[in-house]
Structure formats: C-alpha cells, structure tokens
Amino acid sequence: MKITYMFVNIAVIMFFPFIMTGLVNKTKAFWGGRKGASVFQIFYDVLRLMKKGRVISTSTGWVFNVAPVVSLAAVLCSAAVVPMTGGIQMAGFHGDFVFFMYLLGISRFMMVVMAMDTSSSFEGMGASREASFSTFAEPAFFIFAGTFALISGKLSFGEIIVHMPRGEGWTEIIIFVAVVLVFLIMLAETCRVPIDDPCTHLELTMIHEVMILDSSGPDLAIFTYQNSLKMLIWSSIISAFLFPSTNFLIADFSLLITTYVAVSLITGTLESVVARFRMNTVPQFLFIMITLGLVILSVAVFFSKGGL
Amino acid sequence: MFLAVISLIIIASGGVISLSLQPERKYLALLLTAIPAALFIIFVCAAPLFTGQTIESVINMGFPFGDVRFKIDSISAFFIVLTALIYPLAVLFASDYLKEYNSGSFPLTSHWFLFPFFIISMIMVFAIQNIMAFLFVWEMMSLLSMLLLFFEHTRKDVTDATVNYLTTMHVGVVFLISGFMFIFHITGSYDFAVISGSIVNSKYSTLIFLVLSAGFAIKAGWFPFHSWLPVAHPAAPSHVSGLMSGLMIKTGIYGIIRTIEFTGTGEMSHALIICSITVITIFYSVLNGMTCSNIKKTLAFSSIENSAIIGLGVGVAMVGISSGSTLGAYLGFSGALIHLATHAVNKSALFFSSGIIHMKYNSLEMEDSGGLSKKMPLFSKLFLFFSLSISGMPFFSGFIGKFLIFISLVIVASKVEFGMSVVMIAISAALAFSSSVGAILYMKINSFIFFGNLPEKELHSEHETNKAMISLIVLAAVSFVCGVFPWFLFKFVQFPAFSFLNSVMIIPKINFLFPLSLLSVVFATLFLVILFFRKRFSNNFKDRSASTWGCGYRKNIPRAKYTPWSFSDPFSTLFKKITVSIENCDMPAVLFPQKGSFATSSDDAVNKNGIMPLINSMKKFLNLFIWIQSADGRKYILYIIVFLFITLFWNMRV
Numbered sequence: 033m034k035i036t037y038m039f040v041n042i043a044v045i046m047f048f049p050f051i052m053t054g055l056v057n058k059t060k061a062f063w064g065g066r067k068g069a070s071v072f073q074i075f076y077d078v079l080r081l082m083k084k085g086r087v088i089s090t091s092t093g094w095v096f097n098v099a100p101v102v103s104l105a106a107v108l109c110s111a112a113v114v115p116m117t118g119g120i121q122m123a124g125f126h127g128d129f130v131f132f133m134y135l136l137g138i139s140r141f142m143m144v145v146m147a148m149d150t151s152s153s154f155e156g157m158g159a160s161r162e163a164s165f166s167t168f169a170e171p172a173f174f175i176f177a178g179t180f181a182l183i184s185g186k187l188s189f190g191e192i193i194v195h196m197p198r199g200e201g202w203t204e205i206i207i208f209v210a211v212v213l214v215f216l217i218m219l220a221e222t223c224r225v226p227i228d229d230p231c232t233h234l235e236l237t238m239i240h241e242v243m244i245l246d247s248s249g250p251d252l253a254i255f256t257y258q259n260s261l262k263m264l265i266w267s268s269i270i271s272a273f274l275f276p277s278t279n280f281l282i283a284d285f286s287l288l289i290t291t292y293v294a295v296s297l298i299t300g301t302l303e304s305v306v307a308r309f310r311m312n313t314v315p316q317f318l319f320i321m322i323t324l325g326l327v328i329l330s331v332a333v334f335f336s337k338g339g340l
Numbered sequence: 341m342f343l344a345v346i347s348l349i350i351i352a353s354g355g356v357i358s359l360s361l362q363p364e365r366k367y368l369a370l371l372l373t374a375i376p377a378a379l380f381i382i383f384v385c386a387a388p389l390f391t392g393q394t395i396e397s398v399i400n401m402g403f404p405f406g407d408v409r410f411k412i413d414s415i416s417a418f419f420i421v422l423t424a425l426i427y428p429l430a431v432l433f434a435s436d437y438l439k440e441y442n443s444g445s446f447p448l449t450s451h452w453f454l455f456p457f458f459i460i461s462m463i464m465v466f467a468i469q470n471i472m473a474f475l476f477v478w479e480m481m482s483l484l485s486m487l488l489l490f491f492e493h494t495r496k497d498v499t500d501a502t503v504n505y506l507t508t509m510h511v512g513v514v515f516l517i518s519g520f521m522f523i524f525h526i527t528g529s530y531d532f533a534v535i536s537g538s539i540v541n542s543k544y545s546t547l548i549f550l551v552l553s554a555g556f557a558i559k560a561g562w563f564p565f566h567s568w569l570p571v572a573h574p575a576a577p578s579h580v581s582g583l584m585s586g587l588m589i590k591t592g593i594y595g596i597i598r599t600i601e602f603t604g605t606g607e608m609s610h611a612l613i614i615c616s617i618t619v620i621t622i623f624y625s626v627l628n629g630m631t632c633s634n635i636k637k638t639l640a641f642s643s644i645e646n647s648a649i650i651g652l653g654v655g656v657a658m659v660g661i662s663s664g665s666t667l668g669a670y671l672g673f674s675g676a677l678i679h680l681a682t683h684a685v686n687k688s689a690l691f692f693s694s695g696i697i698h699m700k701y702n703s704l705e706m707e708d709s710g711g712l713s714k715k716m717p718l719f720s721k722l723f724l725f726f727s728l729s730i731s732g733m734p735f736f737s738g739f740i741g742k743f744l745i746f747i748s749l750v751i752v753a754s755k756v757e758f759g760m761s762v763v764m765i766a767i768s769a770a771l772a773f774s775s776s777v778g779a780i781l782y783m784k785i786n787s788f789i790f791f792g793n794l795p796e797k798e799l800h801s802e803h804e805t806n807k808a809m810i811s812l813i814v815l816a817a818v819s820f821v822c823g824v825f826p827w828f829l830f831k832f833v834q835f836p837a838f839s840f841l842n843s844v845m846i847i848p849k850i851n852f853l854f855p856l857s858l859l860s861v862v863f864a865t866l867f868l869v870i871l872f873f874r875k876r877f878s879n880n881f882k883d884r885s886a887s888t889w890g891c892g893y894r895k896n897i898p899r900a901k902y903t904p905w906s907f908s909d910p911f912s913t914l915f916k917k918i919t920v921s922i923e924n925c926d927m928p929a930v931l932f933p934q935k936g937s938f939a940t941s942s943d944d945a946v947n948k949n950g951i952m953p954l955i956n957s958m959k960k961f962l963n964l965f966i967w968i969q970s971a972d973g974r975k976y977i978l979y980i981i982v983f984l985f986i987t988l989f990w991n992m993r994v
Contacts, residue, residue, distance in 0.1 A: 082874075085881025089888040091793050091896050093713040095724070101874065105866040109859060123862070125855035127747045131734050137776060138733045141783055145724070148787030148902070151710075152888045156787075156902025163783055164910035167776040171769035174746075178765040181750045235891060245889050249881075250874045315914055322769070329765050337758045 037120040040285060045111050048289075049260030050075035052267070052296045059300025074260065081253035089246050091151040099146035100247065100254040103139040107258050107265070110135035114265050115272040118284035119193045126187040129177040133170060136221065139258070140166055147243040154235040158242030161311070165227065165239065168318030169220045175325030176213055179206075180273075183336040193272045202335040206328045211270050213324045215295070218266035220318060222259055225303040227314055230259075237311075267295040341397045341410065344467070347380035348460050351427075355456035359449065363442050366452040367435035373456070374428040381424040381463070385417035392835040401473065409469040409531055414835035416466040418677060419594050421832075422684050423466070423587050425818070427459050429811040433692045434579040436808040440699060441491075451491055451577075458484040458583070465591050469532035471520045478516065478591075482509040485588055489576040501575035507955075508558060508568040515555030516595075519548055523602070532598070540604040549603040549610050553596055560592025561644045562651065563621035567947040570632070573640040574704060578695025581636060585643040586688035590680055593650055597840065600658065605840065611658035614651055615763075619770050621648035624918060624946075626777040631912045631919045631942035633706045633904040635694045635789065638781055639687070642730065645778055646683045650676045652771065653745045656752055659764070661841065665755035672748035673840050674833040679741025681829065682822055686730040686738060689815040692808060693723050697789055699803045706785065706904040711794035719805075720790040722812050727786055729819050731779035735860040737822035740829055742775060743852075777911070784907055793898040824860050827853040905940050912942075920945045 054071035061068025070076075088096065113128040115121050121128070144163050147155040181187055184196035197203050220227050223240035235242050244255045271291035278284055309317055354373030358366040387393050395412040412420065434455070441448060461481040468474050486509070490502045524530065527538045539545050558565040569589075573581045596614075603610065622645050629641030653676025660669030694704065696719060701709045713720035729736035732743075746768055753764035822829050830853065888896045912919045920943040928934035968979075 082877040085878055086883045088883050088885050089896075090885050091711075091888050093711070093791065094717055094721075095713060095791055101867055101870045104870055105863055108866050109863045112859070112862065123855055123859060125852040127743055127852050128855075130743050130746045131739075131856070131859075133772070134732060134734050134739060137731070137779055138728065141728060141731065141733065141779060144780075144783045145786050145791060148783075149713075149791035150888045151792035151896055151898070151901050152890060153900055153902045154889075154891070156907060159783075159787070160902070160907045160910055163780045164914075167773055167780065170776045171773040174769045174772040175765055178750050178753070178768050182754050182761060182765065185754060187747060187750065250878045254870070254874070315910075325769065326766070329762055333758055333761050333765075337761065 034120060036281060037117050038122050041116040041122055044116055048292060049257060049264045052263055052292055053260040055296035056300040059297050060304050063304035078253045078256055082250050084249040086249040086251060089150045092149045096146055096149045099142040100251045103142045104254045104258045106135045106138040107261055111265050114268050115189050115193055116268045117288050118277040119190060119272050121190040124188040124190040128188045133173055143243055150246045154242050155245055158239050161239045162243060165314055165318060169217045172321035172325040173217055175329050176210055179329045179332045183332050202331060206332050207273055209324055209328050210273055213321060214266055214270050216321050218263060222263045224299060226306050226309045229308045267292050341395050343380055344384045347377040350377040351456045351460055355453045358452045363448045367431055370431045370456060371428060374431050378424040378428050382421055385421045388412050388414045388417035405470060405472045406530055408473045410467050411469045412467055414839045418836045419466045420463050422681055423462055426586055426688050429814055430579045430583050432811040433808045436805055437578055437695045440803060454484055454487055458488055462587060462591060466594060471524060471530040479513060485584060488580045489572060491577045498575040501571045505568050505572045512555045512558030515551050519551035519555060523548060536602050539602055545603040549599060552599040556592045556595030559589060560647050561589050562617055562648055563624050564946050566644045567944055567951050569644055570637045570640040570944055574634055574636040578691055582688040582691035585691055586684040589647050605658055606662040608662040611655050611662060614655035618648040618651040618655060619767055622774040626774045627915045627918050628944055629781045630908040631921060635704045635706060635785060638785060639690055639694060642778060642781055643687055650680045656748050660752045663756045665752050668748045668751035669841055670837050671744050674837045675741050675744025675748060677833040677836055678829050682737040682741055685815055685819050686726045689726045689812055692812060696805050696808055700799050702800055706788035709789045709795060710792045713790040715799060722816050724786055725816055727782035731782050732775050735823055735863055737819045740826045784904060788904050792901050795898050824857055826856055920948055
C-alpha cells in the first residue's frame with residue numbers, strides 16, 4: 033500500500049513540476065490573449081538543454097561546477113520528507129519540517145555562492161537580494177509548522193496532517209489562513225510575481241533569474257527543473273493540509289493533481305493581474321507572511337488550550 | 341585524579357621545554373606533550389562522561405583557599421574533553437601560523453610558554469569547585485588569554501583591543517566576586533557542593549542568579565556584554581582567537597550552567613530572563629555581523645550568535661523543567677551541549693582558516709581578497725564545509741544542535757499555558773530568522789574570499805600551510821562524523837543532561853537519529869546520480885569557456901566585483917536602527933577634479949553608544965588627576981613623605 037504511494041510520489045516528483053510551470057505559462061498566455069506554448073514546453077526545454085554543451089565563465093572555479101548538482105540534490109531530498117499523495121511521506125521522522133526548511137537553505141547557499149563565483153556585479157546583486165528576501169520566508173514557515181505541531185502534538189509532517197484537529201470552526205479558519213500563507217511562501221521561494229518576475233529581461237530588476245545568468249546547458253536545465261520542483265513541493269504541502277487522506281489511491285492522487293492545477297492557475301492569474309513590487313516594498317510583503325503566521329499561531333493556541 | 345594531575349603536568353612541561361628550543365622548533369615540545377596529555381585526559385574523563393560517575397578529591401591548599409574540592413562530574417568532563425581535543429590541533433596550526441613572526445620583535449618565547457598554561461587554566465576552571473580557587477583560576481585564564489592576545493604588540497589596534505579586553509574581563513570579575521561573596525555570606529562555605537543545596541529556595545536566589553549570570557555572560561559574549569569579542573578577535577593571533585572563541589567563551593556558558601544549578605534549574609523567571617537575553621543577542625549579533633567586512637569581526641559576531649543559541653537551549657531546558665516537560669528539557673539541554681561541541685570544533689577551524697587567509701593576503705578585509713578557491717581548492721572546500729556546518733545545514737554537524745533546540749521548543753510549547761506557548765513558537769521563528777541571516781553571513785565570507793576573480797594584488801604564496809591544513813582536516817573529520825552520525829554525539833551529552841535535569845530517565849524513542857544518517861546517504865547518492873546524468877547527457881559537446889556576461893562589457897575585471905558592503909546593503913538598510921554604518925566622504929570642494937575619497941565601515945551600536953562614551957567620560961574624569969603623575973622624582977619623594985606623615989598621625993590618633 034505504502035509502497036504504491038511512494039512510487040506514485042516519485043513519478044509525481046519526476047514529471048509534474050514541468051506541467052505545473054507549463055500550466056502557469058499557459059494561464060498567463062490565456063489572460064494575455066495569446067495561444068501560448070504547449071503545457072509540456074518546459075519539459076521539452078529541459079530535454080533540449082540537457083543535450084547541450086556548457087559555456088563556463090573564465091572567472092569561475094570548482095564551485096560553479098558543483099553547486100547546481102548539490103542544490104538539486106538538496107531540493108530532491110527535501111521532496112522526500114514532504115507529504116504528497118494521500119499525505120504519505122517517503123521519509124518521515126520527528127522534526128522533519130526543520131530538516132525540510134534547512135535543506136532548502138543548502139540549495140540557496142550553494143546558488144548564492146555559485147552566483148558570486150562568476151564575479152559579476154549583476155549576479156552579486158541578485159544573490160544579495162535572494163539571500164535577504166528568503167530569510168523572511170523562514171520564520172513564517174517555522175511559525176506555521178510549529179503551530180500545527182503544537183496543536184496536533186506530533187513532530188513530523190505526515191503525523192501532523194493525520195492528527196491535527198479538523199472539522200471545527202476555528203480549525204477551518206486556520207487551515208484556510210495557513211494555505212494562504214504557504215501559497216505566499218511559495219511565491220517568495222520560487223521567485224514569482226509579485227516578488228520577482230521570471231519573465232523580466234532587465235538584469236537590474238531580476239532576483240532569481242540573474243543568479244543563473246551564466247549557467248547554461250545542463251546546469252540551466254537543473255535550475256529550471258529545480259525551481260518548478262520547489263513549486264510542486266509547496267503545493268503538495270497545501271494539498272496535504274486541505275485534503276486529509278481518503279485511503280483510496282485514485283482519489284488521493286486526483287485530489288493532489290487538482291491542487292497542483294489549481295495552484296498553477298491561481299499563480300498564472302495572479303501574475304497576469306498583479307504587477308511586481310518595487311524592490312524596497314518587497315520586505316513589507318514578506319512581513320505580511322510573518323503576521324499571517326502569528327495570526328494562525330494565536331488563534332490555534334487560543335482554541336486548542338481552551339482560551340486564556 | 342592522579343592521572344588527571346599527571347596530564348596537566350605533561351601539558352605544563354611542554355611549555356617549560358619550549359623555553360630551551362629554537363623558535364621554529366618550539367611547537368614540537370607543545371605538540372608532543374599535548375597529544376599524550378589529551379589522550380590521558382580523555383581516558384580520565386571517559387568514566388564521568390559515559391557512566392555519570394564523578395572523580396573527586398579534596399585537598400587543603402591553606403590560606404586563602406581552604407579545602408579545595410576538585411571534582412570532575414559529567415558536565416565538567418564534557419568541557420574538559422572538548423578542550424583536550426582542540427588544544428593539540430591549535431598547536432599544530434600555530435606552528436605554521438607563527439612562522440611568519442619568527443623574524444621580528446615578537447614575544448615568541450613567552451607566547452609558546454604561556455600557551456599551555458592557558459589551556460591548564462581553562463581545564464582547572466572546569467574542575468575546581470571552590471569559590472576562592474575558582475576565582476583565582478578564572479582570573480588566571482583571563483590574564484593568560486590577555487597576554488596571548490597581546491602578541492603583535494606593535495600594532496595600535498592590538499594594544500587598544502587588549503586594554504578593552506582586560507577592562508571588560510575585570511568588570512566581569514567584579515560581578516563574579518560580588519556574587520560569590522554574597523553566596524559566602526549566606527552559606528558560610530566556599531564549597532560548591534555545600535552552596536548548591538542551600539540557596540535554591542532562598543529569597544536571594546534571583547539576585548545571586550542575576551549577578552553571577554551577568555559576570556559569566558561577559559565571558560560568554562551575551563548582549564549587552566558582547567562588545568569585547570568583535571574587538572579582540574581581529575587583534576589576536578588566529579590560533580588564540582580560535583581557542584578564545586571555540587573554548588574560552590564556553591567557560592562563560594559553563595559558569596552560567598553552574599549558576600543555574602546553584603539557584604535552581606526549575607525557576608521559570610530565571611528561564612525567561614535567559615531566553616529573552618539570548619534571543620536579543622542572537623538578533624543583534626547576526627544583524628551586526630552582516631555589516632562587517634572584516635573576516636574575524638564577522639566570525640566574532642557569529643560566535644556571539646552561537647553562544648547565545650547555546651544559552652537559548654539551556655533556557656528552554658529550564659522552561660521544560662519548570663513546566664514538567666522532561667523530554668523537552670532533556671532535548672533542549674542536550675541540544676545546547678551538542679551545539680556547544682560542534683560550534684567549538686567548527687569555529688576553531690574557521691578561525692584557523694582566517695589565519696591562513698591572513699597569511700595569503702596579509703589582510704583580513706574581504707574587499708582585499710577573492711578567488712582563493714582557484715589557488716587553494718582543498719582549503720576552499722574545507723572552508724565551505726565548515727561554513728555549511730556552522731550555518732546549521734542538514735547532514736553537517738551544526739544542524740544537530742539547532743534541530744534539537746527547535747524540537748524542544750515545540751515540545752515545551754505544548755506543555756505550557758497559552759501565553760508561554762505563543763512565546764515559545766515565536767522564539768523558534770526568531771531563531772529560524774537569525775540562523776538564516778547567520779547563513780548569509782557565511783555565504784558572504786565564502787563568496788568574497790574564495791570565489792570570484794583573484795584580486796589585483798599578489799598573493800603571498802611563500803608560506804607553508806601543510807601543518808595548518810592537517811589540523812583543519814582533522815577538525816573536518818570530527819565535524820563530518822558528528823554530522824552524519826548524530827547518535828555518536830548523543831552518547832557524549834546523555835549523562836551531562838541527566839546531571840542537569842537531576843534525574844536519570846529512560847529516554848522515549850526519538851525517531852530522527854537514524855533517518856538523518858539514512859537521508860545523508862540518500863543525499864550523497866542523489867548527488868552522484870545527478871552528476872552522472874549531467875555528464876552523460878552533455879558529453880556530445882565539450883564545455884567552452886568565455887568571459888562572464890557583463891551586459892556587453894567583454895572583460896571582467898576584479899574591480900567590477902560586487903562589494904561586501906553592497907552585498908549586505910538590503911539588510912543594513914532594513915535594520916538601520918540596529919546596525920551602525922559610518923560613511924566617510926571626502927568630497928573635493930573645488931570645481932577642478934581633485935582627489936576625493938569615500939569609505940564605508942560599520943560599528944557596533946553598543947560599543948559606540950554605550951561602552952565608548954563610558955570609557956571616554958571615565959578618561960575625562962581620570963585626566964583631572966593626571967598632574968599627580970608628573971614624572972618628577974622630587975615630587976614622588978614628597979608624596980612618600982606626605983604619605984608617611986599621614987600614616988604616622990593616623991597611628992598616633994589611637
């Protein structure tokens with residue numbers, strides 16, 4: 033039973049990231065009145081990039097070569113502790129949410145160091161922004177995870193979503209706020225509008241894209257896949273909190289896919305209707321996440337401890 | 341106990357033998373005595389550490405100490421083993437580092453001679469359980485570290501830092517003496533064993549706790565007493581700053597743990613004081629560390645942060661004890677000790693590395709360096725390893741301690757009432773925020789020293805660094821084992837934690853030690869698989885090399901590199917209330933082009949607004965009496981006569 037779920041999870045991790053990003057692009061094309069590229073376009077892009085050779089900057093050293101691989105390995109490893117189909121994790125243990133967030137930290141560390149290795153001011157600027165902005169997502173996530181660990185009395189993702197109280201008025205409210213919070217964290221972590229624009233073409237305004245400016249061929253393929261994978265991982269968390277397991281593989285799987293599609297469509301729509309923020313207003317947006325986290329925390333603790 | 345004394349004598353003999361050797365061979369005396377002594381010490385401490393027995397003996401030392409109790413219990417043993425482990429490696433590193441000072445007027449002989457005694461004084465601090473003797477060795481430790489710090493005595497900043505250090509340490513000693521004397525006043529005993537039972541529930545326990553913790557917090561570098569660290573570290577030789585940061589600030593933590601044992605481990609108010617002070621320290625130190633561009637200053641701020649994280653673990657353990665959550669308390673305290681051990685290993689290694697960087701660039705400013713990974717690939721890999729480790733990344737050793745503290749925060753939060761559990765989760769978020777800023781600190785150091793283009797000026801490549809590299813590799817091996825096999829670390833902290841909790845408990849099955857090891861194998865496998873596939877797919881084309889994309893500029897010059905200052909700019913503008921940035925702008929006043937200059941630097945707000953005005957006003961006050969010291973022999977004779985007359989009349993009065 034669990035083994036089947038795991039194989040489904042591995043298949044999801046391998047193929048669905050491409051489709052999610054493809055769907056976001058398709059949605060953006062739809063709102064823009066264009067036909068848009070195929071949903072599988074990102075997949076074709078990655079395949080094409082994989083077959084290409086690399087152009088490596090003369091300023092770089094060993095870290096430029098190693099960083100993409102470490103970064104992707106860390107993100108894939110973090111996918112292993114995230115509950116996916118039916119809330120099943122591939123490797124769950126006590127405190128895995130701490131592990132999860134810090135693994136994304138390894139990935140970020142390596143990307144920043146790699147960007148700085150090219151010795152380009154543009155990439156330095158991107159690295160500095162990415163490093164600064166991502167620090168605000170981390171406390172928000174810890175408040176969120178800590179709150180649910182607290183009210184469920186469990187310490188791992190998989191157990192939290194099984195044991196957390198559902199079905200009462202206040203639980204529905206905090207689950208809704210938590211989903212909004214995770215969605216916002218996802219926007220920040222995967223460099224989407226309104227924090228960053230993946231389609232921008234001016235180096236000075238980029239955050240994530242400018243860091244991988246000098247990566248080419250398979251390295252670029254790795255980063256494209258990795259960024260889509262991050263989106264999938266955060267959407268899986270949303271799905272796990274929204275839909276408790278039904279114990280039917282088909283039902284669980286379709287619920288998961290529904291969440292993915294919904295998240296992609298909402299992201300695409302958001303990117304079409306909202307302009308990106310100016311750089312100096314981004315931290316304010318990021319503080320909103322912490323505030324939302326504190327709202328969840330206070331409400332949850334208030335009700336689960338039976339009031340003051 | 342006999343073996344322990346023998347091993348201390350062996351360490352001391354190293355210093356004495358070194359007196360008779362040539363400067364370039366002095367390290368041999370220390371190294372050859374340090375290794376057997378370390379093995380002896382680890383052998384002696386194995387029993388207290390792994391079984392919880394204590395080694396104890398009481399010796400009458402006469403006036404003023406009285407009966408001095410030497411006692412190695414599990415907590416002492418933990419600290420002593422750590423000291424014994426790092427000492428030989430520091431000597432090995434110093435043998436390379438001090439080579440460049442062989443020519444010149446540096447006090448090499450006294451430096452090598454005093455070095456072992458500094459270690460002995462630290463070990464004694466952990467082993468002595470008598471107020472007077474403790475204060476004596478504590479003072480010895482401060483003085484010896486001051487003398488070691490005062491190595492490059494010709495540099496102005498070194499003398500300033502030494503004076504600053506000495507003053508700060510003595511402010512700390514004032515707190516300690518008053519606290520301990522108050523304890524003596526209440527209990528009438530110098531003996532720790534008597535004290536710890538008799539003041540737990542007395543009405544003075546909070547006062548004693550505050551005074552003693554303030555004294556120890558100065559050593560541990562907690563806000564607002566941290567200001568000596570960023571000043572002393574850049575001035576000290578690298579092996580000394582490695583030991584100071586890796587081990588000596590831990591004596592402050594040790595003192596705080598002992599204070600808590602005296603005044604009650606389950607006091608909620610004390611726990612909250614510790615938690616709040618440490619959280620403020622963590623915030624303050626990482627944000628200030630972000631703005632520094634001196635490597636050692638940045639590392640010093642990171643030491644403050646980590647010292648406070650250790651303190652936070654202890655604080656959470658206290659909350660756990662007082663709220664009846666034994667598991668939370670156990671995890672919190674063992675997390676604190678594990679973090680202490682991994683920080684000692686990684687931070688000494690990072691300070692040693694900063695010494696190697698200094699040898700290569702002859703500068704500790706990040707702006708002067710860059711691209712070292714092209715010249716020293718192994719060194720840059722080791723540095724990246726230690727950086728990832730100390731930033732608390734999974735699979736590396738620094739993760740385990742932070743991880744346990746996070747878990748214990750959540751566990752404790754579920755046991756306390758409404759307000760406290762909100763506070764506990766908020767603390768975990770604050771810890772997450774600061775440790776991710778802490779990671780940026782290391783991203784910054786790595787980026788600007790090891791990666792990017794080489795600077796325009798020449799590297800000093802004539803210095804040998806083989807022995808220094810060996811010590812780094814040994815530290816990396818220790819760190820690696822700790823990171824991949826966390827249960828190995830748990831063996832070391834189990835009995836110290838029991839002794840702090842004052843109970844032996846059966847630990848419920850905590851399911852994360854094995855998965856962490858397993859996942860590190862998964863991580864390594866994934867790494868290799870991705871590496872293989874990347875090679876496999878793209879082997880039709882060879883990698884081409886070209887200049888970095890510069891928006892049309894073809895040549896990528898070192899000067900076009902992003903600067904450390906701009907790298908931390910998003911943070912320093914966001915938190916400009918907390919960080920202090922100084923801009924020195926020298927604009928040409930005339931129309932025709934002349935030389936102008938612009939420089940940015942950072943300062944510590946506490947130092948700038950608190951300590952320095954205090955010192956300056958003190959100086960101003962003391963300057964009023966400067967006429968007394970006139971350097972005139974006749975006046976001095978006059979003083980003597982006047983003083984003699986005064987004493988004469990004073991005696992006649994009776």
